[in-house]
Amino acid sequence: MDMIITTTNSIEGRQIQDYLGVVFGEMISGIDFVRDFTAGLTNFFGGRSNSYEEELVDTRKTALRELEERAARLGADAVVGVKMDYEVLGSDNGMLMVTVSGTAVTLK
Numbered sequence: 001m002d003m004i005i006t007t008t009n010s011i012e013g014r015q016i017q018d019y020l021g022v023v024f025g026e027m028i029s030g031i032d033f034v035r036d037f038t039a040g041l042t043n044f045f046g047g048r049s050n051s052y053e054e055e056l057v058d059t060r061k062t063a064l065r066e067l068e069e070r071a072a073r074l075g076a077d078a079v080v081g082v083k084m085d086y087e088v089l090g091s092d093n094g095m096l097m098v099t100v101s102g103t104a105v106t107l108k
Helices: 033-047 051-074
Strands: 015-030 077-091 093-108
Touching: 015 051, 015 077, 051 077, 051 093
Parallel strands: none
Antiparallel strands: 015 093, 077 093
16 A cells, blocks of 8 residues: 555544654755746746746655655654645755655554
């Protein structure tokens, strides 16, 4: 069975047996010149910035995968109470950071 990852504090139909601790997944991604240029054009002409959206989706998926791997190393069946945080870093705001945290648990 795949690991359950949820923003809720419980899992319907399942009972939490043990709390194994807080786990994190982090990913920092640099936004390159080409993405900045195409995003600038999108800002000028209007519309969605597909290059930034793709980067955000990839960064989020990587952070969630890291969270899941760390929970699995603890023997968890699930991660509950998951929260995500997004932040732009760097002197030129050229870095995107996604941090994911939750509580690793085993289920009955």
